[in-house]
């Protein structure tokens with residue numbers, strides 16, 4: 521069952537979002553109004569930790585200050601364009617950004633976990649052939665505030681006890697292409713005055729950018745790294761993941777090995793299973809050969825349909841044989857559970873629908889004008 525939920529009253533922000541305001545400028549702004557610097561944390565904590573969605577709701581602030589804040593800033597720079605909820609507790613949001621672009625993010629709730637899946641870019645520049653996010657390339661990186669707002673908005677939808685337990689950076693975009701802003705976001709998310717989600721509960725998924733994987737390892741944080749491998753040899757991987765042409769599998773595995781050595785955290789290899797394309801017996805043997813002896817885990821993701829793309833999900837028998845071959849080689853392997861399928865939870869799909877509806881409406885208006 522799909523429920524399209526009524527949207528909270530929430531107008532498009534024309535004022536700058538408070539979460540993107542540099543802290544020194546925020547302190548200066550407060551100073552000009554005779555307010556102490558500690559208000560910065562107090563106000564941010566209200567949004568990040570206390571679920572305030574307006575300045576008016578910040579009852580621990582002087583009334584006049586609340587009014588001044590509301591006249592100069594918006595608590596959120598994004599607005600909820602679409603909110604879908606599935607019967608299994610999955611929520612999907614399409615957020616409209618201040619520059620009118622859209623992104624999406626997902627809340628997945630099961631086994632006492634509440635996981636936020638967030639986007640890091642508008643669109644994606646990696647061009648993986650099976651993925652909806654990259655069909656129109658990348659438009660821009662998201663700001664720290666825009667990434668935090670995804671987390672806050674999803675957290676505000678959680679059932680009791682009302683906190684996020686995990687973050688997966690697996691929405692739209694290539695996280696390591698926006699690494700500085702992502703690390704700043706995750707640092708705030710990990711803070712006890714923020715969302716209190718520790719690094720070990722955060723998974724960052726990458727197409728495999730070796731230099732950036734090293735930079736992430738050097739950040740000294742215990743994030744979990746997932747590498748989108750999707751094929752066990754270079755010629756097939758380059759067909760499926762075009763950036764492989766410049767990188768190549770060996771360089772990615774070497775960077776992943778270094779990540780493991782530096783952080784002690786086992787790397788997950790993601791493998792989208794495309795029926796008849798990368799699920800042959802030979803592919804599973806090659807994959808097992810690549811990963812046997814490495815401390816690695818494989819996550820198989822049967823392809824989620826994307827309208828207009830010519831791929832199929834694997835047959836059950838082929839998938840089972842693939843798993844058995846990899847497992848027999850001593851490599852740990854699992855098939856990713858499918859959540860929220862009925863609400864287009866695969867990367868970039870709902871956003872495409874919303875955008876194409878908007879374009880359609882645009883065309884209708886246009887043709888009416890021409891009549």
Ligand code: SAH
Pocket residue numbers: 646648650651652689690691692693694695725726727728746747748790791792821822823824825826866867
């Ligand atoms: N740019 C990052 C994050 C992508 S989304 C990366 O490449 O890892 C997280 C995972 O979902 C990636 O492994 C991605 O390849 C995969 N994915 C994207 N579209 C998919 C689809 N339609 N079906 C199944 N998996 C998909």
